[in-house]
Amino acid sequence: MKIAFIGFGEAARAFASTLREEGSVTFSAFDILTAQGRDKPVREAAERLGAQVCKTPAEAVESADWVFSAVTAADSLDAGRSVAKLLKPGQVFIDINSVSGGRKVETAATVTTGGAAYLDMAVMAPVHPKGHRTPVLIAGPQVVELGRRLGLMGFDLQIVGEEIGAATTIKMLRSMFVKGLEAVTVQTLLAARAAGRFDEIYASLSTSFPGLGWPAFPKYLVERVTRHGVRRAAEMRESAVTMAELGFPAGHAMGLAVAALQQEVGELGLRLDETGDLEDLYDTVLDARAGTNERKPGEFKEDAA
Incomplete structure (x- = not known):
C-alpha cells in the first residue's frame, strides 16, 4: 500500500x-x-x-x-x-x-x-x-x-x-467548548493579575469549580495556549464559521473572540513550564504582552497594589 x-x-x-x-x-x-x-x-x-x-x-x-x-x-x-x-x-x-x-x-x-x-x-x-x-x-x-x-x-x-461534514462538525463544536474554556480561563486570570485582584478571583473560581483541579488546571491551560495558540486560533476561526453555518451569529462572534485570544498569546513565542509557580506563569505572559521584563513576580498581588 x-x-x-x-x-x-x-x-x-x-x-x-x-x-x-x-x-x-x-x-x-x-x-x-x-x-x-x-x-x-x-x-x-x-x-x-x-x-x-x-x-x-x-x-x-x-x-x-x-x-x-x-x-x-x-x-x-x-x-x-x-x-x-x-x-x-x-x-x-x-x-x-x-x-x-x-x-x-x-x-x-x-x-x-x-x-x-x-x-x-x-x-x-x-x-x-x-x-x-x-x-x-x-x-x-x-x-x-x-x-x-x-x-x-x-x-x-x-x-x-x-x-x-458530520465528523468535522462534531470536532468544531467540541473545540468551541475546549478551546473556549482555555481562552476564558487564561484571559480571566491575566486580567485578574493585571487588576491586582488575582487572589480573590482565584479563590472564587477554585471554590466554585473544585473539580477542575487547581492550580494545575490554569497552569496547564496557559502553557498550552502559549505553545499552541496560533494553531488553535486557526481551528477556532473554523469553529466560528461552523457556528455561522448553523445560524448562530453570537456563536460566530464568540469563536472569533476565542481565536483572537489564542492568536495573541500564541504569537508571544513563550515556552512555559507548567510545573512553575502559577502567578509567575501569568506574569510572564503579561510581561511578554507588554514588551518588558521589568515587572517582578507578585507585583499584582493585592498587598502590592
Whole structure:
C-alpha cells in the first residue's frame, strides 16, 4: 500500500510513525515548505520515517491508495484543488483538517470529480503518542467500507454518518467548548493579575469549580495556549464559521473572540513550564504582552497594589 501526505507536519508525521508498523506500507509526502525552499525539517522527518519527499502534489499522489490531507485550515481547500484533476477511481482522499463542515463539503466536491472517494476524518485527541491509532470520527458516502479498511490498519475510529461534514462538525463544536474554556480561563486570570485582584478571583473560581483541579488546571491551560495558540486560533476561526453555518451569529462572534485570544498569546513565542509557580506563569505572559521584563513576580498581588 502507498500512502501519500499533502502536508507533512505534526499530524502527518505522527500517522506515518505508527502506520509503518502495520506492514508493507510506503509513504510519499509533499509540503508547501518544499515549494518555498524551507523544507529542511520536512526532509529530516521524512528520512527518519522512510517517506519520499516530493517536489509537487502530483508527484506525491501518483499511484497512492490513500491521500491524507493534513495542512493548515486556511490551505485545506487549496490542497484539494492541487490534486483534484489527478485523483482516480480507487484512490481515497482522507481530509483530516480541522475545518468547518461547509469547507469539507466544498473540498469533497472538488476532489471526487475524477472518481476518487472522499472521507471526512476528525482527529479527536493529540496525535502523540498513538499516531494513527488516535481516536478519530469518520463520515462520508462510502464510510462503512472505508471504515472497515481503516480498521484493518489499526485506526481507532467511530463512524458518525454518511454526510460529509458530520465528523468535522462534531470536532468544531467540541473545540468551541475546549478551546473556549482555555481562552476564558487564561484571559480571566491575566486580567485578574493585571487588576491586582488575582487572589480573590482565584479563590472564587477554585471554590466554585473544585473539580477542575487547581492550580494545575490554569497552569496547564496557559502553557498550552502559549505553545499552541496560533494553531488553535486557526481551528477556532473554523469553529466560528461552523457556528455561522448553523445560524448562530453570537456563536460566530464568540469563536472569533476565542481565536483572537489564542492568536495573541500564541504569537508571544513563550515556552512555559507548567510545573512553575502559577502567578509567575501569568506574569510572564503579561510581561511578554507588554514588551518588558521589568515587572517582578507578585507585583499584582493585592498587598502590592
